[in-house]
Amino acid sequence: MLLHLSTWTEVEEYLQQSQGIILPIGSTEQHSPIGLIGTDAICAEAISKGVGEAKQALVGPTINVGMALHHLEFPGSMSLKPSTMILVLRDYISSLAKAGFRRFFFINGHGGNVATMKAAFSETYDHLATLGITDVRCAVCNWYMGREVYQLAKKLYGDKEGSHATPSEVALTWYVYPEAVKQGELGEPGRGHRIYSAVDFRQNYPDGRMGSDPSLATVEHGQRFYETAVKEISQDYQRFIDGK
Amino acid sequence: MLLHLSTWTEVEEYLQQSQGIILPIGSTEQHSPIGLIGTDAICAEAISKGVGEAKQALVGPTINVGMALHHLEFPGSMSLKPSTMILVLRDYISSLAKAGFRRFFFINGHGGNVATMKAAFSETYDHLATLGITDVRCAVCNWYMGREVYQLAKKLYGDKEGSHATPSEVALTWYVYPEAVKQGELGEPGRGHRIYSAVDFRQNYPDGRMGSDPSLATVEHGQRFYETAVKEISQDYQRFIDGK
Amino acid sequence: MLLHLSTWTEVEEYLQQSQGIILPIGSTEQHSPIGLIGTDAICAEAISKGVGEAKQALVGPTINVGMALHHLEFPGSMSLKPSTMILVLRDYISSLAKAGFRRFFFINGHGGNVATMKAAFSETYDHLATLGITDVRCAVCNWYMGREVYQLAKKLYGDKEGSHATPSEVALTWYVYPEAVKQGELGEPGRGHRIYSAVDFRQNYPDGRMGSDPSLATVEHGQRFYETAVKEISQDYQRFIDGK
Amino acid sequence: MLLHLSTWTEVEEYLQQSQGIILPIGSTEQHSPIGLIGTDAICAEAISKGVGEAKQALVGPTINVGMALHHLEFPGSMSLKPSTMILVLRDYISSLAKAGFRRFFFINGHGGNVATMKAAFSETYDHLATLGITDVRCAVCNWYMGREVYQLAKKLYGDKEGSHATPSEVALTWYVYPEAVKQGELGEPGRGHRIYSAVDFRQNYPDGRMGSDPSLATVEHGQRFYETAVKEISQDYQRFIDGK
Amino acid sequence: MLLHLSTWTEVEEYLQQSQGIILPIGSTEQHSPIGLIGTDAICAEAISKGVGEAKQALVGPTINVGMALHHLEFPGSMSLKPSTMILVLRDYISSLAKAGFRRFFFINGHGGNVATMKAAFSETYDHLATLGITDVRCAVCNWYMGREVYQLAKKLYGDKEGSHATPSEVALTWYVYPEAVKQGELGEPGRGHRIYSAVDFRQNYPDGRMGSDPSLATVEHGQRFYETAVKEISQDYQRFIDGK
């Protein structure tokens, strides 16, 4: 059940059954010369829809732009400042909490979002308490870190999975948008540097990849990642709703 | 050309041709018991894609959640505070301006966004000036206010077009998502009240409609609105890029 | 009844009769080489006092500095950032709402304020709701857009009214401050450009005028604008208080 | 020379002679049952005009609403939060600094403003430094604390001067607005309590006075305070401009 | 009783006896070539501990970094912006008020903190009121301004006490950290300039001293200042708790 394709009366009914909602969150940032700028948002959205169907859970609007300040030296990358993103998440959660939602399950496609999301959850619990709401719970689920997804990536790509513009996420976007498969020669990626400023990042990772070889991705791999992630995360969602 | 389906190298090439970008902006808010909660975002996104194709223009990520505080008494509605939305737009525009974009054309689906967007543009010009960028231009284009779209709505629906959850916008969403067509009995809508707080809004507009009868919408109407809007706004975009 | 010339006990009594208050809001910005920098505030304040007398309504302090970032390339212009102005209006309204005021009627002299004011009203309704106040209503009345004022300007100046540093507003300031009438040769004004950044504005409107010829203004015209506006807006105020 | 009665070209000329400006700052807050709510703004504005005339200095718009949170339990009182006021002062000073002003002399009518003003000056120096401006200087001059004004108050009222709603400031407002002289029986004022929250303030100072007897004020006293203050502060302004 | 060396159960018991807490606040900023960068924090902390012992009062964590923007041209100086410091103090006080603390006694070592602290107290009272807490009281006690401390400094150093990097505060730090006594030739200090921006400050006070000769300090003096301050401020604390 997709929030944007529902009516308010349908949401009112849904709330009789469940106070849970899935929120996809990604990023709009470079993913190497062959990975899509929307990779993180595409993955999060596709998996969220799959989990929503599997669990009859409501899926909210995708947060397309996340915290990607360190990618801003690459054209097409966009980012919220962390302080902005905290306010955005506070506003999203507060809007929905006002209507009765209590369990917010964020399916996340971008590692760079996690710290700010956790900060935002703390800020939001405190904010909601001033409105008399103390029983909201938020969780972040990074689809690429599920045990089975992780093992599949290791099996398919070994250490060419890398940590940004990975073949696993690129494969998944190609499965969702086969018309957007890109080709291209890629040299050796940057590897092993910590992430600091945007200037620093581009110096260390000149084409945007972090140790990965996204050219190994295939549409068929993408389907396997999709199915594995949906299955795995559907269980995570259930445990979250059950309070376990 | 969709930003999320492009690579950073493709964007780098695009910037050689154009410094313009289209940004769809909508809202996630009640649209009566038969209109979709995502109506404003769906319309803005669909038309943006159409204009992007027509003009070979880059289309950025859709801003799904806008300024809809006055709808928050209806479940499923979401909103940014205006102060948050100003920061979000500042961050979006600044990210892209850093890479060389200079013309930001927002195709908007929600009247409630306009004031805050204009405030945000002013705030952003001032912010960019502190970074040495003084030649950015932003424009908002409300798809439903184009002359031909407006006339079509008047012709089809007369005064049953109303001003929220209108048959024209609902028709357009049904054209885009025919699987999401809803039916339902609707009584007389609220009519003629100004908009103040969320509580006040719901008292005056108990089912969310403002003078409209969205049950008049059809998929076929939606197609006509889509085509009319894309044609009309493509010209607007060109004039904006040409500085006229 | 002017707030600044009243005592708190008089305000306490007033609140027994009415929960309405008029707040003049203007701007401090260039108005061409012969129009006063205080034009927008002077007009808003004078008309507010007139309406206050006509309707026995309380008139609060004039907001002298508004949102005029696009004028800052002209010396003497001042501006709040939109984000600041939202906080200012929130603080003004909240202070008075705490004491029992519920109807805030802003008489506005500057088009550039409107977007930010509307954003501020939304932000404030939401803020007040967290304090348990959901019945506050705010309205903005642009004195220069009243039907009769508008027709008078058209009759007197035709298309030389323009849209900034207009003869109508300059006439009104000269009526209020006849000692401040200025003379000066003015060439052809800039015309027809949209408003973006301050640098952009000054390039397009080199002496600050937007299509206007303020040298057509006279003190006698000013009196007519004053009287027309006060009469017209007094009715608007009454309708606002009556909830129509 | 009053900014609001000047044109931008006149300000441009003024800046050739001086980079100094006087900014009146007051408050809109209860001043006992017979003192005017606008007392602090009226005093600051009147004296600023006098000093401006005496020194040929430019006088900017009056900041009518200051930091008076502790008065908000009395109807008609208004306040900015300190955090808002810091932004307001930053915006005022930055706007004018951009045009070339470098010496900001605030004539202040309200003790409650001082701490926040000083915080704002520090915040603003730091902000301006990021724009490359490091030579701005701001000063606050409390008109009621000048040596001669203070002695006059002591001579006329002894310990009935008190520290809020004082006869000296009330006298000055009556001199400026003789039509607004109020009468009324006043009992013993509260006395000797520190200032904390608004609730606390009203408990300790039930009619708003702090140890004062404003009924001793006369219009003639007001004139003496006015003349004494203008003379004294004109010298202060000169010293400030001279960098002494 | 030191908060950081207590357990939450001990604090719970303490709150049965007292709702008062002492909070030391200093600064991390240059104190001339022989005074310690931590001078203000060291003094505030040492005296707070002494007063806490004398009065059986709880002493909270030391705020080491204060408002010292004007010192930032000297390496090793650190500062919060005033707007940040307001939030920090709001968060500190709110955290403790939630648990039941009602009397906050700040022992302060840095004159530059005072304005922002007072602004923060006002902001916080207003914030707490929105949470239903209206009886919190905050006070700032500048240890160096107590009557006996002041007289001792005058007696020992006359006009060589100066107003920054004073021998009295330096003596106190040496008493606390005798291992950190520094030697050094000092010329004539800057003297008599007001404080504006950091650049301005360093120009007027090239080695950081404001009219002082810290080389007059001795460890034995430090002990006398410590004992005098603890005795004097213990009485201040008691009066504050007693509401006098």
Added chain:
Amino acid sequence: MLLHLSTWTEVEEYLQQSQGIILPIGSTEQHSPIGLIGTDAICAEAISKGVGEAKQALVGPTINVGMALHHLEFPGSMSLKPSTMILVLRDYISSLAKAGFRRFFFINGHGGNVATMKAAFSETYDHLATLGITDVRCAVCNWYMGREVYQLAKKLYGDKEGSHATPSEVALTWYVYPEAVKQGELGEPGRGHRIYSAVDFRQNYPDGRMGSDPSLATVEHGQRFYETAVKEISQDYQRFIDGK
């Protein structure tokens, strides 16, 4: 070398050798009925001093209060909101970066700080870039997560180490402050719940412990943790400075 015991001239010299600085960051929050409220700050500060001595590195002021909103239902706990903490870290780092520091090594004692710290680093890199500084690097080192420290804790306490109010951190505080060793009967701790709001936390962890038995701590253990951590983290610091 401790910043607070240094002079600005000594810091100026230090900067000739190194642009690195160690910043201890802890928290002020409950650590069960026998662990000290200052535990996290005490540990971070003690280890920082040790590493500073070992590496001749400058150690800045301890951040005593961190992000501990979820502990606020226990008296004596204090917290910054995440949004406040981001500003604090931005101000700290910016102050020091202005003077030439480029490598900021935070030794952290509290897991709850990490997300907000990472968000703050991103925010700060972006902020510094607007000031033209793009080569600052920040790192967080959680002392309790070093490999050797972790193994020691496992060896000494097995699964009674738990994850809050752990015997390892308590032991370290007792080594630093042997006079503050506390005794007390502790029952079974809460265990296995995720962390959400403060109310939720206290319900799940009624005495504040998360699966730990701090009564196993001894002063002698504390010494071993101290020495192990200092040794291990000294190497981490060196690698960070060396850019590895």
